Amino acid sequence: MTPDKDRSGVIQLLERAPxxxxxxxxxxxxxxxxxxxxxxxxxxxLNDGGPKAPIHGGAIAALADVAACAAVWSLAATTRSATISLTANYTGFAVNSDLLARARVKRTGKRIASVSVEVTDASDALIADALVTYKIA
Known part of the structure; x- marks a missing residue:
């Protein structure tokens, strides 16, 4: 993990959350x-159907949300945050693969941050993209 030195404790807390x-x-x-x-x-x-069933969309959305949260908390100005909205667009099935979410804060205001997230599988195929809006302080 390579977060900003002054934010590393906060970022580690996100990963250790239950x-x-x-x-x-x-x-x-x-x-x-x-x-x-x-x-x-x-x-x-997974969804029902055994080991070759697709990964559940809720797990994918949770991954996108945590990635967006980590991106927001990587900013030194962030002292509090809460998800306001998350819109996930599923573009493919994820089967028997780790997933990787890449999040980037697109814009921050005084109280709101907009974050884009792409979720890909092990072959780098796009599985979902998301727009996450956070309340920040």
Missing amino acids: FAAMLGLKIESATDGSATVRMPFDLRI
Whole structure:
């Protein structure tokens, strides 16, 4: 993990949060308004249908949300945040693969941050893109 030195403790807290830990999320980088988060493949995040079933959309959305959160918290000015909205567009099936979310803060205002996220599988195929809006302070 390579977050800004002054933000590393906060970024590590995001990764250790119970829900993120349950999904096995790993924040690979978080700096200057960008973050990369990995969700390892696990049978517990699949839809019904056995090991070749697609990964559940809720798990993918959670990955996008945590990546967006890490991007927001990589900014030195962030002292609080909360998700206002998340719109996920699913573009493909993720089957038997780790997923990688790349988030980037597009714009920040006094109280709002807009973050774009792309989720890809191990072959770098686009699985989903998301727009996440955060309340920040």
